[in-house]
Amino acid sequence: MNTDITTSSAPKFPVPHKNFSLEIKGNKTEINISSYEDHFLVIATQIGTMGTILHxxxxxxxxxxxxxxxxxxxxxxxxxMLGACARQLIEHISLSGSSKALVLSLGLKDHSTETLKGIIYAVIDNCMW
Structure with missing residues (x-):
């Protein structure tokens, strides 16, 4: 897994967020983490669309x-494994002391355990909770 992360310097979005990309198993993976009042929204895509959405x-x-x-x-x-990915992230959010829920969107070419672990680690390393 290549963990080179590039951060976007796009104009201000009205919700606190982080937007970055990295390569996981040869696939460029775009990740956006947004912090709303009662939810975190995490979008991870390798296909340019939202894909499967979990709460x-x-x-x-x-x-x-x-x-x-x-x-x-x-x-x-x-x-x-997509549900397991959401569970890992909500457990981490909860352990950090936040009571916010998570909406997770996974638009992936590769649903392997290695890819999902790469997404989990990248989100945790760049978390907003």
């Missing part, structure tokens, strides 16, 4: 151990 949140309850809910909004239903 992940921490369930508030009386249990000591947190539980997380990941649901597919639309897209590939036969790719369980």
């Amino acid at each position: 992940a949140r921490k369930d508030e309850g009386v249990s000591i151990n947190p539980t997380f809910n990941v649901s597919l909004i639309f897209g590939k239903r036969d790719e369980p």
Whole structure:
């Protein structure tokens, strides 16, 4: 995995965000992280479109151990690793102390574990929570 990250210096977007690209397994991967009042929006694309969209949140309850809910909004239903990617990110968000939910869009050419791990690491390294 090549982790050369380039950052965009585009005009101000009205929502706090980070936009960068990196190469994962030979595929240019564009990542945008936006921080809204109650959600984080993470878009990772290798195909120039949004792709599969997932929603992940921490369930508030009386249990000591947190539980997380990941649901597919639309897209590939036969790719369980996409849901695992969303779960890893929402767990990291929760551990950082944020209670915001996550909307994750994955438009990928390659759905391998290595690609998804590369996306998770890149998002965590550039997190806004």
